[in-house]
Amino acid sequence: MMVKTSVLENGCNAKRNGREDCNRMTDDRLNNKKIIVTGASSGIGAQLAKEIAKAGGKPILIARSADKLGELCKTIYRDYQIDCPVYPLDLKSEAAVQSTAEVIFEDNGEINALINNAGAGRFAGIQEFSMGEIEDVFSLNVKALMQMTMLYLNQFSSTQGDGHIINIASQAGKLATPKSAVYAASKHAVLGFSNALRMELAPIGIHLTTVNLGPVNTNFFDNADPSGKYRQSVRRYMLDPHKVAQKIVKNLFKKKREINLPWWMEAASRMHGIAPRFLETMLKKQFNKK
Numbered sequence: 001m002m003v004k005t006s007v008l009e010n011g012c013n014a015k016r017n018g019r020e021d022c023n024r025m026t027d028d029r030l031n032n033k034k035i036i037v038t039g040a041s042s043g044i045g046a047q048l049a050k051e052i053a054k055a056g057g058k059p060i061l062i063a064r065s066a067d068k069l070g071e072l073c074k075t076i077y078r079d080y081q082i083d084c085p086v087y088p089l090d091l092k093s094e095a096a097v098q099s100t101a102e103v104i105f106e107d108n109g110e111i112n113a114l115i116n117n118a119g120a121g122r123f124a125g126i127q128e129f130s131m132g133e134i135e136d137v138f139s140l141n142v143k144a145l146m147q148m149t150m151l152y153l154n155q156f157s158s159t160q161g162d163g164h165i166i167n168i169a170s171q172a173g174k175l176a177t178p179k180s181a182v183y184a185a186s187k188h189a190v191l192g193f194s195n196a197l198r199m200e201l202a203p204i205g206i207h208l209t210t211v212n213l214g215p216v217n218t219n220f221f222d223n224a225d226p227s228g229k230y231r232q233s234v235r236r237y238m239l240d241p242h243k244v245a246q247k248i249v250k251n252l253f254k255k256k257r258e259i260n261l262p263w264w265m266e267a268a269s270r271m272h273g274i275a276p277r278f279l280e281t282m283l284k285k286q287f288n289k290k
């Protein structure tokens with residue numbers, strides 16, 4: 001579905017009191033760049049879409065909730081006078097991902113960046129999972145991310161050779177903790193895939209950045225932690241999705257290997273790499289908050 005509104009030539013509304021009515025702070029790096037954001041209907045993805053538009057880029061929005069995407073699109077046009085096409089899509093459907101990609105290329109032409117942000121998971125002991133649920137987590141967090149990357153890579157390399165892929169992983173992809181076995185495994189897979197691909201893509205001028213986050217205050221926890229117990233216990237240091245999005249957008253089209261937030265979780269992951277048993281003993285109480 002395309003939500004279309006016309007953009008004035010300079011991208012802003014007509015002059016009001018002699019000044020352009022435009023909240024945008026156009027950044028040359030992003031100006032007129034077409035950037036696909038998956039999982040754009042809420043949380044980090046919705047904030048990313050806004051930040052991209054604020055900097056003069058054109059976010060192309062993907063998620064399942066057509067109504068939420070439509071609303072976001074209207075808000076973005078109202079605030080930044082940027083048209084953003086929306087493509088409601090269940091990323092777990094391989095056929096739908098393929099056919100939507102064809103429509104996106106036809107509608108938008110050259111794509112400049114892809115942010116694989118959609119993802120989900122549930123914090124629970126492994127015996128509480130069915131194989132179907134495990135398959136669902138991997139289908140969205142890993143398989144869809146790989147399929148999107150493959151489809152859009154072909155487009156980057158044939159058009160410009162300077163694309164950027166940003167994969168939203170997690171600190172759970174670096175350091176697994178109890179009750180996160182399935183989610184952590186999926187995010188470890190994202191990091192493994194991304195680390196290999198980054199080296200494959202470097203010679204053709206395509207950058208790949210991974211984003212590893214600690215808890216972020218979004219709807220993610222509605223599914224991950226329905227009891228609200230974990231959310232409550234980490235409330236003090238939950239990241240703000242808007243600040244996370246600002247940091248990511250600041251690094252679009254830059255050769256940044258990883259974005260890690262908060263810094264002290266990254267420090268713990270590094271220490272875990274050196275002395276896992278020591279850290280698991282030291283931080284046992286912290287690790288068992290789920």
Ligand SMILES: NC(=O)c1ccc[n+]([C@@H]2O[C@H](COP(=O)([O-])OP(=O)(O)OC[C@H]3O[C@@H](n4cnc5c(N)ncnc54)[C@H](OP(=O)(O)O)[C@@H]3O)[C@@H](O)[C@H]2O)c1
Pocket residue numbers: 038039040041042043044045062063064065066068089090091092117118119120140168169170171212213214215216217218219220221
């Ligand atoms: N929040 C955290 O604490 C945290 C920490 C580390 C990493 N992350 C990662 O950050 C990313 C964004 O999560 P968030 O915190 O912003 O959570 P969120 O608010 O729940 O957003 C998830 C997004 O993914 C979309 N989505 C879910 N299933 C989908 C499907 N089958 N097809 C298409 N889109 C789908 C959702 O939209 P629809 O429901 O409309 O489809 C929504 O837009 C995820 O990859 C998550 O693993 C989050």
